[in-house]
Amino acid sequence: MDGIAFIIAALGGYFLGSIPxxxxxxxxxxxxDIREIGSGNIGATNVLRTGRKDLALATLLLDSFKAGLAIVGFALVFGDRNVGLIAGVFAFIGHCYPIWLRFKGGKGVATYAGLLLFASWKGFLIAAPIWLAVFFFSRISSLAALTAATLVPIGGWLLGETQFAVGVLVVLSAxxxxxxxxxxxxxxxxxxxKFGQKKKDAA
Structure with missing residues (x-):
């Protein structure tokens, strides 16, 4: 992978991912300000706490799409899937640590999902049903996300993903x-x- 391509993909992916x-x-x-509601997070889960499912869905789709756009766009420009993967990784980092918000962003689950959909459909086939199943039975979003993140790199490797892609999945899951x-x-x-339950009630 060319060093210039890496730098351009990293910077472009970061700034695209940092759009809140x-x-x-x-x-x-x-x-x-969504940061003054619920967990203070800018992601779709916290937007849902406003009671506006339409806004949460829009946030989910846009946060997912920006990682996918980074991957597809830079892969096409440089003709290298690995360059696209690097852009996707930095889009994830940009979402979680946006410079515009003093590096306080989302937790990256939607962005990770979008990255998988566009960059590793094998990983997405592992992540989606695992997340849905764990969330359905536990009603705990974080548990579903962490379980899926744990198994995605393993699943990607078992389904024949490239070593570079599996390495990217390991980094993102970490x-x-x-x-x-x-x-x-x-x-x-x-x-x-659990979803819909206030933290003080759970405690």
Whole structure:
């Protein structure tokens, strides 16, 4: 992979991923600053806490699409799938740590899902049913995300993904665990709230 292509893909992916769609959408809808609601996160799960399912869906799709756009766009420009994967990784990082919001962004689940859909359909085939099944039975979004993140690289490897792609999936899954470290602590202590349940009620 050419060094210049890597740098361009990394920077372009980061700035594309750093677009805070959840913040823009909720402000445009007159709901104020989403960072002052619920968990303070700018992602789709927190947008859903406003009671606006339409806005949450829009946030989910846009946060997913920006990673996919980074992957497809840079892969086409440079004619190299691996360059696209690098752009996708940095789109994920940009979403989680946007420079415009003092590096306080989302947790990256929707962005990771969009990345998988466009870059590794084998990984997506593993992640989607696992997330849905775990969330259906537990009603805990973070548990579903962490379970899927754990199994996606393994599934991608078993289904014949390239070594580079599997390495990317490992890095992204590790980042999902990092962005969910507070959730992980609550899961281990049994205080992580279920969907629709307030944290103080769970405690």
């Amino acid at each position: 769609f959840g913040l823009f959408i909720t402000r445009a809808a007159g709901l104020g 980042l999902v665990f990092w962005t969910h470290r507070a959730n992980l602590k609550r899961l281990l202590s049994g205080t992580e709230p």
